[in-house]
Amino acid sequence: MSRCFRLLLSLVALLVATAIDDATAQQRPYSPGLGDLMTATVQPRHTKLGLAAREANWPYAAYELHELKEAFERAAKAWPKWNTFSIPERMAAVTKEPIAALDKAIKAGDPGRVAAAYEQLTAACNTCHRSADRGVIVIQSPLASSFPDQDFRPVKE
Numbered sequence: 140m141s142r143c144f145r146l147l148l149s150l151v152a153l154l155v156a157t158a159i160d161d162a163t164a165q166q167r168p169y170s171p172g173l174g175d176l177m178t179a180t181v182q183p184r185h186t187k188l189g190l191a192a193r194e195a196n197w198p199y200a201a202y203e204l205h206e207l208k209e210a211f212e213r214a215a216k217a218w219p220k221w222n223t224f225s226i227p228e229r230m231a232a233v234t235k236e237p238i239a240a241l242d243k244a245i246k247a248g249d250p251g252r253v254a255a256a257y258e259q260l261t262a263a264c265n266t267c268h269r270s271a272d273r274g275v276i277v278i279q280s281p282l283a284s285s286f287p288d289q290d291f292r293p294v295k296e
Contacts, residue, residue, distance in 0.1 A: 157279075162294060171217070172218075173214060173218040173221050173226070176210075176213070176218070180213065181207065181210045181214060182212040182278070183286075184206045184207035185207060185260075185264070186268075186284075186286075187199075187203045187206075187286065188204055188207055188241075188257070189261075189280050190284055190286070190291040191203055191291050192245070192250075192253045192254065193281075194252055194291045194293065195293065196289065196291055196293040197245055197248050199247075199291065199293070200245045200253070200292070201246070202244075204238065204242060207210055207238075208238060214226065215227040221271070222271070223225075224270075224271055229271075230265060230267070232238045233263045233264070233266060234260065234263055234264075237259040237262075237263050238260060240255075240259060241257060241259075242257045242262055243256075243259075250291040254268050258280065261278050265278055
């Protein structure tokens with residue numbers, strides 16, 4: 140074969156391989172990282188739960204607590220293992236007790252117990268972050284709403 144033809148054939152093969160790689164890459168589903176899931180699904184639920192509790196909006200606080208539990212479950216399902224940590228085991232160990240206490244306090248409509256249980260849950264989040272060498276991620280009770288278009292006060296009937 141002539142040198143020019145071999146060069147052209149190599150170039151065509153490279154273009155076909157690149158096109159196949161691009162098509163394959165486009166078919167891969169988006170797979171968010173654990174930090175993405177925590178920021179996009181868990182953290183907003185924690186914030187909304189805190190804001191609803193602050194307003195003594197018990198039906199909405201119960202709803203957000205349920206949504207928070209589901210967000211934890213989805214994150215653990217998507218990331219069953221991170222480094223050497225079992226995410227489902229870690230989340231269950233750290234959040235089970237505070238979530239149960241928060242659920243009981245919300246059902247009782249007791250603002251003091253709700254505040255204490257919410258702080259317990261928040262501290263559990265930070266304990267988990269520290270144990271995973273992510274202590275720079277510090278969660279706190281919301282100081283203000285990051286949801287300006289939502290009213291967290293109980294609905295007046």
